Amino acid sequence: MDVLVYMIPIALLLGCTGLCAFLWALRSGQYDDIDGAEHRVLLDE
């Protein structure tokens, strides 16, 4: 079971990365316009 000692921290680190990505997305306004985002996908810039 020694493998757990480093596998769990690695898993947590990956999870943390996801959480940080979400918090970054929130801060940078990705969720400010949820209705618009679905339309914006179809626009060619």
Place this chain on the structure above:
Amino acid sequence: MCCADVAQAYVEAHASWSEANTRPSLKRDYSAFVQSLEDGLQRVELAVEGVRCAACMKAIESATTPLPGVMKARLNFSTRRLAVEWRGAELDVNRIIETLDTIGFKAHPFDPRRRDDAEAREMKRLIRALAVAGFASMNVMLMAVSVWAGNVSDITPETRDFFHWVQAVIALPAAAYAGRPFYENAIRGLVAGRITMDFPITLGVVLTLIMSIVETALSAEHAYFDGAIMLLFFLLIGRVLDQTMRRRTRTLAENLSALRSERAARIAPDGTVRDVPVSAIDPGDRVLVRPGERVPVDGIIESGRSELDQSLVTGETKLVGAGPGDRVYGGALNAAGALTVRVTAATAGTVLDEVERLMSRALEAKSKALVLADHATRLYIPLVHAAAVLTLAGWLVGGAGWHASVLVAVAVLIVTCPCALGLAIPAVQVVAAGALFREGVLLNSGDALERLAAVDTVVFDKTGTLTRPEPTLAGGPYDPAVLDRASRLALSSRHPMASALCASLDRKEPYPSAQEAAGLGVRAVVDGVELRLGSPRFCGAEVEAQAALAVDPEASVICFRAGDGAPAAFLVRQALREDAAETVAGLRMAGYRVMILSGDRSAAVASAANALGIQDWRAEVTPQDKIAVIEALKAEGRRVLMVGDGINDAPALAAADVSLSPVTAAHISQAAADGLFMGARLAPVAVALAVGVRARRLMVQNLWFSALYNVAAVPLAAAGLITPLIAALAMSGSSVAVTANALRARLSAGPSRRSERSSLKPVPALS
């Protein structure tokens, strides 16, 4: 695909009715709307009308981005707001608005001072807390499930301890961060001497975490990190839902006030006139009020004579004359001549001052009223804490050691977590408010739903509530050819009565040669014939006007004459909303007592009451009388819904158990009301009542469910039979059940969507 955003469409329909669009163009000073950011950037936010689909979004952005100096132009489709940031002096707000106008969108800038950033920050904070709690509860749960599985198979104590410590490492910082909204409220409540729902939550979470650490240090079999963190996760969902509902209402209300474009034409000392936002007007300034405009602020007339439609102020529909020295109130509609008004602060003894005093007193009394959630908290806190203390005492007396007894008592606290209780009410409120939103009703507060459910008496104001806010054409039938020409001529007039004629027109093309004759009417020469529209004297139609008024003495008359042909007199009056009779009859059928309380004259109120079959009406009531009547009804034990729009209704709106206003209402009334309804129909009032009843039933069901759950769980926990696995199942199971039940509020009551859509079309004025 074009989106069917009904609520937004109502807002726009209303805005296009409002006087803003009939204003003569004037160089506008928008500097008060521009925010200066760091490094020389300037930013403005505009509410944009008419955004329907992705193509609109692209058109707006690609039209504004090439403007000189623009760094960023982005339209938020959810809020219908365009944010533009630019550098340099080449661009100003006027240019942006003109650019949007050329591609067919009307935009109105927001006043940054009006925005309330505190709530937006609170929302972000809650979502961040929710994200952290969600992340932590998932990871802790993974570990916990491994331990549970290991406990019944072959986990070694060393591995279990390791798993518990990992859980502690995740749960402790997460709980410290994600639980802050609860801890802070609990402490704030305690300092103020109140025990709120946040107190048992805080106590439960903190005790559970401490106990789990002690157990882990003692290398015990069970730890409850998952319970504590999951509790926070579920409760934060409830808080976020609650906040979402308030925010949605507020965003729309802010757009509405921008679309109404509250501006005033300020006369500078050098005599130049500039349009400025109302918030930039100070007492002592002079403002110009042109015919067809609403008086923007309170003041005293300095020069000019006119007739004012005070219906939004007093409920009186007849025009009253006003001249130098007379006091005018914000919201009155200037019908005839231009006025110069010196702005005064609301001083003691004015109508508005009296209204505000009455209103604040009534609102204070209302905030003390207990809602369902308060009752639940009052029962919950002592019962649960008593159960925990009794359990502790029972086990100690029974000879168990301190350690075992505390363990069981804390298990009682965990299992009675107010998860379901915390979700029971906000979940229903959000779903029901969403259903009402689609029917055109915006609620200011969530607890308005349960107050709507208790209502047994509905009191209506007449002017602007039972009647349409704008005058409509009455009488007839009129010769269609004459009506058509008169209506096209009316397009060139800013007189409020003329707008009644315009409403019946399909083709909105004014005559190019039309000219307004101040205080008299409009004239135009078409194919060599002079057309005139205006007062009877202006058209030489005194006889016809007298004859028309003999039929309907309550109405006003507007005349039309082509050359020397026979003049025509059109009757214009405040018509009842098209479905007013139907809605009132429906309410009476449903057992509500319906009343009219109006500031208008007896004859006008009597005719409306007769048309609607309401026996119970009072006319010529002052704001004080309105409050007195409402309080008398409440003293009789009745629960009153007040529906009104005028400044004179504001105290009554605040005093009633619950209140609704049409979106066209005066500001102060909108602020006093618990909700706004949109569109030309009265049906949303009945829908709101029906949804309220349904929502309250679901809330009570949810509370009973939470209570039953606790009744079943407490004895188990007190008996020491609750393992972390059972606690987790019970907690999430009850929360899911309560949320699923709340979703039933979506099955909307009241009229179908189809009928609601049809009200978006202009209602034919000829009835």
